[in-house]
Amino acid sequence: MGSARDRANGRNLVAKHLRSGGEVRADTAAAFTEYLRRFGTVLSDRNTAVVTSFTNELFTSIVDGSIVTGAPPLPVATGALKSSYAITQEGPATFRIHSSDIAALAVEYHWRGAKYRNGGPHGRAITVAGAPRLLAMVTREVVG
Amino acid sequence: MYDHAAGHLALQSRAITLSVKTTGSATLAATTSGYTRSAGSFVTDGFVAGMEVKPTGFTDTTPRLITDVAALTLTVDVTVDSLSVQSAGSGRTLVTGLPTIREWQNVAIQTPVKPRRHSIHESYAPATQEQITSPYDGGLAEETGLYLLRWEIPENTGWLAIDTCVNALLALFTPGTAFTAGSSTLRVRGDIAPWASGLVNQGNGRASRTITIPWRVFSRTTVAA
Numbered sequence: 001m002g003s004a005r006d007r008a009n010g011r012n013l014v015a016k017h018l019r020s021g022g023e024v025r026a027d028t029a030a031a032f033t034e035y036l037r038r039f040g041t042v043l044s045d046r047n048t049a050v051v052t053s054f055t056n057e058l059f060t061s062i063v064d065g066s067i068v069t070g071a072p073p074l075p076v077a078t079g080a081l082k083s084s085y086a087i088t089q090e091g092p093a094t095f096r097i098h099s100s101d102i103a104a105l106a107v108e109y110h111w112r113g114a115k116y117r118n119g120g121p122h123g124r125a126i127t128v129a130g131a132p133r134l135l136a137m138v139t140r141e142v143v144g
Numbered sequence: 145m146y147d148h149a150a151g152h153l154a155l156q157s158r159a160i161t162l163s164v165k166t167t168g169s170a171t172l173a174a175t176t177s178g179y180t181r182s183a184g185s186f187v188t189d190g191f192v193a194g195m196e197v198k199p200t201g202f203t204d205t206t207p208r209l210i211t212d213v214a215a216l217t218l219t220v221d222v223t224v225d226s227l228s229v230q231s232a233g234s235g236r237t238l239v240t241g242l243p244t245i246r247e248w249q250n251v252a253i254q255t256p257v258k259p260r261r262h263s264i265h266e267s268y269a270p271a272t273q274e275q276i277t278s279p280y281d282g283g284l285a286e287e288t289g290l291y292l293l294r295w296e297i298p299e300n301t302g303w304l305a306i307d308t309c310v311n312a313l314l315a316l317f318t319p320g321t322a323f324t325a326g327s328s329t330l331r332v333r334g335d336i337a338p339w340a341s342g343l344v345n346q347g348n349g350r351a352s353r354t355i356t357i358p359w360r361v362f363s364r365t366t367v368a369a
Contacts, residue, residue: 070271070289102347109294109354110267111346112247112257122356125290126271129336129358133272 046142047093053138055095059087061127061134062097065119068137069130072120075107146287146363147326152268154323154330155291155357156248159264164240164312165190173232174202178212178219182232185215194297194305196243196262201236204228207244209260209298210305221260240309243295259349260298262309267292281367288333291317291357296350303343310340310353317357325361333358 060066063085065073074082084101106114110121127134167189173180179199191197191213197220198207204227208220218238220227243262247253257263270289277284293313297306319334332338341354 068272105344106346109341109344109352110265110292111294111352112265122267122269122290122292125292125354125356126269129288129290129333129356130271132335 049142050135050139051093051095053142054135055087055097057134057138058127058131059085059097061130062123065123066127066130066134068133069127071123071126071130073118074123075116075119077117081107145366146285146328146330146361148268148270151323151325151328151330151359151361152249152291154325155268155317155359156266158316158321158323159266159293159313160242162242162313162316164309165195166239167237169235169237171232171234172199172201172236172238174199174204174227174230176227176229177222178217178227179238180217180232182216186213186218186238187215190308191218191238191240192304192308194301195240195309197238197240198244199236199238201233202228202230204230207261209262209301224258224260242313257296257350262298263296265294265296267294275365280365283365285363285365287361287363289359291359292354293357294352294354296346296352299345299349299351301351306343306351306353310355313355314338314340317355328361328363330359330361333360 057066057068061069061071063074063082065071074085076082081099081101081103084099084104086098086100088096088098090096105111107116107119107121108124114121167181167184167186170181170184179186179197191210193210193212195210196207197210197218199205206225206227208222208225208227210218211221212219243264245253245255245257245261245263247263247265249266249268253263268289268291270287272289273285273287275283276286295306295309295313317332317338319332319337321332323330336358338355338357340356343351343353345351
């Protein structure tokens with residue numbers, strides 16, 4: 001909904017159009033309505049694609065590392081830590097990336113005693129800091 | 145080119161300046177269980193149980209955990225290190241600052257972590273580098289990364305002390321804070337501003353909060369001949 005001023009301006013334009021002998025054709029109005037509906041669908045699909053891809057990229061950055069964010073991959077000894085990570089959808093555009101492994105905290109916060117023959121700590125924090133770069137990349141890929 | 149060593153050192157030097165609470169220069173005495181004063185107030189100064197306090201101007205300058213705070217009496221933990229009695233004297237201070245048990249990155253910890261003491265643990269994590277203007281030689285590059293400080297406290301010391309300390313530390317690194325790093329300027333980011341984790345009980349008698357400081361540096365690139 002536009003503001004009261006916008007609506008008043010719209011009425012004034014229509015009144016001016018009619019005073020000058022113009023007419024509002026029903027088929028034109030219907031076509032415009034259909035155009036808006038299709039445009040809305042395109043926007044909605046793109047929004048869904050951006051949110052989904054962005055979530056997947058965040059997950060990949062945290063778990064496998066990313067050259068876009070600079071996050072290191074999770075260290076792998078048995079693979080249990082990596083496989084403990086999952087994505088849960090909690091709303092139309094709300095996702096939660098989580099781990100069920102207590103070792104995730106020790107690695108993320110680099111507690112004393114944490115060792116890394118491969119991978120590294122702070123992957124989640126580095127991913128958060130690099131999120132704008134990921135979002136820009138995903139948006140370019142989706143929107144073109 | 146951005147000098148990582150200079151940037152790391154600048155961030156570390158800033159953290160070391162932290163002063164959370166202080167008596168300022170005052171007339172203070174030491175007892176077997178803590179510190180006393182005849183004027184002023186430890187409560188008004190802002191000390192709370194769970195903070196670690198470092199004395200200066202006393203013979204015994206070992207930092208200790210505060211266990212109770214009253215206007216004229218500050219009780220500290222003496223279960224590990226006994227406190228030497230010292231009569232009142234002027235020009236002394238009690239300060240809560242960055243813990244003196246410090247684990248700098250890849251440096252053997254100076255003092256072993258003690259169960260009844262605070263400690264700080266550092267990470268410096270470069271993350272991205274991007275050439276954002278041409279030419280390659282002399283163009284502008286943008287580098288980002290994180291500076292992380294994990295502040296550990298003994299378990300069962302509450303949340304007020306650690307929250308107060310973390311707030312004070314974050315205040316040293318507000319978005320836009322600039323540091324000279326060689327010929328470049330390192331700035332604390334504002335688009336992703338510094339944040340602190342929740343209090344995590346580590347399960348080893350310690351609890352911690354991690355402060356994450358995202359930084360950004362613009363510098364001129366140099367292509368080696």
